[in-house]
Amino acid sequence: MTEGNAENVGATVTASNEERQSEEKSETTIDKDQHGSVYWQNGADDKLRHLDAGQFLHQQLSTYFSITNSPIWMDSSTTQECRELEKSVGGPEELAKITGSRGYERFTGPQIAKIYQTKPELYLNTERISLISSFLCSLFLGKIAPIDVSDGSGMNLMDIKSKTWHQPLLNAVAPDLAKKLGDTVPSYTNLGSICSYFIDRWAFNSECKIIAFTGDNPASLIGMGLTEGWIAVSLGTSDTLFLWLEEPKVVLEGHILCNPLNIDSYMALLCFKNGSLTRERIRNICAEGSWEIFNQLLESTPRGNFGNMGLYYDSQEIIPFLSGDYRFNKAGGKITKFSSLEVEVRALVEGQFIAKRAHAEDIGFEMGKNTKILATGGGSNNKSILQVLSDVFNAPVYVQDAADSAMLGAAYQAKHGLLRHSQTLTDIRLSLPEPKLLCQPYKDAADIYTPMVARYRNIINSLVNN
Ligand SMILES: Nc1ncnc2c1ncn2[C@@H]1O[C@H](COP(=O)(O)OP(=O)(O)O)[C@@H](O)[C@H]1O
Ligand SMILES: O=C(CO)[C@@H](O)[C@H](O)COP(=O)(O)O
Numbered sequence: 001m002t003e004g005n006a007e008n009v010g011a012t013v014t015a016s017n018e019e020r021q022s023e024e025k026s027e028t029t030i031d032k033d034q035h036g037s038v039y040w041q042n043g044a045d046d047k048l049r050h051l052d053a054g055q056f057l058h059q060q061l062s063t064y065f066s067i068t069n070s071p072i073w074m075d076s077s078t079t080q081e082c083r084e085l086e087k088s089v090g091g092p093e094e095l096a097k098i099t100g101s102r103g104y105e106r107f108t109g110p111q112i113a114k115i116y117q118t119k120p121e122l123y124l125n126t127e128r129i130s131l132i133s134s135f136l137c138s139l140f141l142g143k144i145a146p147i148d149v150s151d152g153s154g155m156n157l158m159d160i161k162s163k164t165w166h167q168p169l170l171n172a173v174a175p176d177l178a179k180k181l182g183d184t185v186p187s188y189t190n191l192g193s194i195c196s197y198f199i200d201r202w203a204f205n206s207e208c209k210i211i212a213f214t215g216d217n218p219a220s221l222i223g224m225g226l227t228e229g230w231i232a233v234s235l236g237t238s239d240t241l242f243l244w245l246e247e248p249k250v251v252l253e254g255h256i257l258c259n260p261l262n263i264d265s266y267m268a269l270l271c272f273k274n275g276s277l278t279r280e281r282i283r284n285i286c287a288e289g290s291w292e293i294f295n296q297l298l299e300s301t302p303r304g305n306f307g308n309m310g311l312y313y314d315s316q317e318i319i320p321f322l323s324g325d326y327r328f329n330k331a332g333g334k335i336t337k338f339s340s341l342e343v344e345v346r347a348l349v350e351g352q353f354i355a356k357r358a359h360a361e362d363i364g365f366e367m368g369k370n371t372k373i374l375a376t377g378g379g380s381n382n383k384s385i386l387q388v389l390s391d392v393f394n395a396p397v398y399v400q401d402a403a404d405s406a407m408l409g410a411a412y413q414a415k416h417g418l419l420r421h422s423q424t425l426t427d428i429r430l431s432l433p434e435p436k437l438l439c440q441p442y443k444d445a446a447d448i449y450t451p452m453v454a455r456y457r458n459i460i461n462s463l464v465n466n
Contacts, residue, residue, distance in 0.1 A: 095156065
């Protein structure tokens, strides 16, 4: 992966060595980062069907790809392709109506358009295009696997209502794209048996079925078992917010994805690129690289941070489209440095959660007295950070025993895909303990943070417009 400029790619072959997997004796599925794409060379499907169990997978795979550096979700180099895609259907709102999102740089459609425009010969030498999830699925299946509708709705190419590719959008991106993408499937589809490579080389049970693989956020939705009133906040490399939706909405900031569990339902997703890595940067600068010291600093400052506010974007942020660090004092003046490390740490954490609340409200999420937050991801191990989340949203924060909800969701989806004709997901999830209440908002939280959310909106408006 290259950081520092806007282009982010990952080597395709190494990706196959680092997957997280939820494997049971009789069914397997995996969740992976969304939006990244993998380009299979002409003839790759046939080669996949004849994997040699006597050789390492990565050695055999090294010649299967037309493009060796796959674009990943952190890429933000396709602004021009996004605008062109929006224009092709009549504007951003139209694109959002069809696909659930206006044009987003990391989404796969604009990424494919860029590849076609900059490397047409490589595109033409591509037999099929997979998402990272369906790429990994293909390895286990021993042939190129279909894209599931939930991960497929993160591409700016699929009609989220019909769950099929939108031909005018495909035409706007590149020729012959429908053939290269293949048909989509519901996310819980049982795709058949595991291929002989894994049986012969790794002693997988030959009865093991492969359930369609999906993205990490749809998998998290499953793992968290969200119901009405709950909002999920995942504090991973990216920070994401998501909730179950019965009906699709049209949102210009954020995404509506197809639901991985119910083909007629949807999920709303907001993704903030600068999550844990930005928290790590400020921890390293202010707290000697220690979360313990970071938490002491955070807890030694009052809610509202004496009126100071900070916004920190190490990489080009998705919402809002900004980069760099911004610090503001009580009077609203832009400053270059805060007076203490404590203030810096609180400005970072408050700023991150104020942004989440503002943008969640923008997509229509209404905070009420029954709102509950379920936190997950690596950052949810930190109670001091979760207390700020609770205060900013003025809602209780719960956690699950297993903080890695995406992996848990993949495991439940595997079982659901196999048993869904005889058992409901609720039956399947019965063994999962109830989420635990970890933080309650302080009484003054709403009075402090509601005005700060309004202030955040003003700051963002002025930064974006300038
Ligand atoms: N105690 C902690 N406090 C704050 N952040 C933490 C803590 N433990 C882990 N993290 C963060 O969690 C991140 C990894 O989260 P994870 O959900 O595994 O990431 P990914 O989204 O890549 O799957 C790390 O970048 C790390 O900074
Ligand atoms: O782009 C998005 C969602 O739209 C990201 O959430 C990626 O799906 C990967 O996130 P991490 O798991 O690395 O945080």
